Amino acid sequence: MSEDIKGKLLPFSLTALIILLDQGVKSFIVGRWPREGSLIKDVFDNGLVYIVHVRNKAIAFSLGHNLPENLRPFLFILVPILVLAFLLWYYMRSQEFSTPQRWALAGIVGGGLGNIIDRIFRPDGVVDFISVKFFGLFWMERFPTFNIADSSVVVCCALFLITIITGSKKSPGEGTINEQTD
Secondary structure (H helix, E strand, O other): OOHHHHHHHOOHHHHHHHHHHHHHHHHHHHHHOOEOOEEEOOOOOOOOEEEEEEEEOOOHHHOOOOOOOOOHHHHHHHHHHHHHHHHHHHHHHOOOOOHHHHHHHHHHHHHHHHHHHHHHHOOOOEEEEEEEEOOOHHHOOEOOOEOHHHHHHHHHHHHHHHHHHOOOOOOOOOOOOOOOOO
């Protein structure tokens, strides 16, 4: 296998790790945490982080919860799968991604797939379980409850955008074998 292909595929170990961690923790929450209940109210003795078991049949921040039931699978499963498939196709054909962008993209794919798995195999909705105090910012006392997959998508999107804004370009020879000369 060429170094270029290895360089493109290695970041997808992060994808697999995110999916395994996300689904493992979600399985623990589903099996051992009461729904809508919080067993750990004061993780930091100040109410900063709660672990709760909630389900979300919509997308981020419960957007789309008012959509008709028959439209949701198309919008919340098929469209994200098509977007991820296009992204992966473009990624594999392109030489434009820097190493940090490759890893960020792999994190986005891992998070996206983690939530798609829930939408397909958990009829009650995506399992969310992290609730963080938001101190009244944007008129919210608590940030909307989220999960590991959500965190991965947000953090990796931010990293990807930062690499674009800062002009992180692929360095010469990146992703190829550099021959040493005497």
